[in-house]
């Protein structure tokens with residue numbers, strides 16, 4: 001067991017490397033005209049593990065996005081055209097619909113060219129530093145009713161990684177396009193839930209959706225995206241590649257002329273790592289770790305939902321960042337013996353369960369994804385290396401909290417309530433240790449059953465602190481008020 005002091009999804013440092021490489025080759029498949037309808041989900045079947053394919057007959061109200069992205073030869077400008085079929089899944093009538101334009105707070109710029117509802121052009125309102133677009137509905141949308149939004153936009157991609165860990169940037173020959181399309185906000189018990197995400201945490205809070213995305217880009221770049229590639233064709237110096245992704249909470253795309261691909265197939269899952277050729281050893285080590293982590297998390301919590309898991313190295317300032325079916329890794333840790341590699345990969349793989357499969361408000365309840373994922377990373381080290389592995393990673397968790405003098409700051413606060421050191425120490429340290437306390441209180445066997453039930457019963461949904469607590473109490477047949485007051489609540 002290597003000694004690590006882990007900061008996954010937290011600020012680390014920037015590396016700058018340039019080396020030439022050949023783009024990975026792929027056999028061109030013809031791009032067919034889009035013939036999909038919002039209700040035809042058959043294209044998503046091949047990308048889903050058999051255990052999850054029946055979900056395609058459920059989630060009747062999930063948004064369906066059809067997006068065209070045209071990436072300019074300089075890889076810093078994108079024009080986009082998006083159609084969203086949005087159904088009011090709430091039990092109240094909606095007077096407006098809100099969409100995030102995250103590019104406007106990630107250092108770049110997204111300008112809307114056209115906004116229409118059901119064919120009628122309308123003027124939206126912009127707020128939160130132009131990162132939120134509010135579309136008034138002339139005819140309020142009743143529960144169960146659907147509207148069609150048509151949106152045209154221009155995106156200028158920042159060429160720095162200064163904001164939000166550089167999740168959306170063109171830097172060092174890699175284009176990282178996180179949250180690069182107008183994204184429907186979540187409507188929950190707060191109403192439309194929108195705010196500017198704090199710099200220290202994750203950007204999105206999103207419902208499960210379906211995507212069909214057609215990307216036009218220079219032929220010489222390798223495109224990697226959430227979901228699966230369904231077609232590819234080349235014409236002159238340009239390519240057109242289409243991806244399906246769903247059910248997922250977001251669509252992520254990375255592109256680079258530098259990417260080589262390294263692969264592993266294990267337990268019917270295709271693992272691919274796209275990175276620079278000289279990082280092959282690190283990429284292959286990461287894939288082995290990912291395959292082991294998936295095996296452990298499948299056994300403990302629920303099957304992995306998809307038939308693929310793609311990794312890319314990007315110039316992100318975080319050690320790693322999770323996306324649905326995709327993981328971005330900071331290339332500076334991509335060597336087999338790097339002390340952060342194993343914990344970072346296991347942690348980001350863990351987010352496929354707690355962030356994507358089981359969603360949560362990542363801005364208001366970061367403990368439900370980050371603390372729980374730190375705990376299951378501890379579980380990974382325990383299952384993989386026994387008590388020695390457990391001790392090593394637990395020391396890291398304890399070290400983070402000890403940095404704050406073991407102050408009993410609640411773990412159930414929004415990201416914005418913590419300063420940087422507190423966010424690391426409480427959410428990534430104390431928060432994971434809470435789950436060990438909870439296991440001690442409930443007993444291991446009851447706790448394991450609870451965790452599996454929590455994961456499966458909240459799959460594709462949004463979990464909350466209350467749902468987690470009531471599920472735990474249901475299993476232990478006990479009152480966890482005292483424990484939650486000591487650890488979670490303010």
Ligand SMILES: [Zn+2]
Nearest residue numbers: 008009370373
């Ligand atoms: Zn994380």
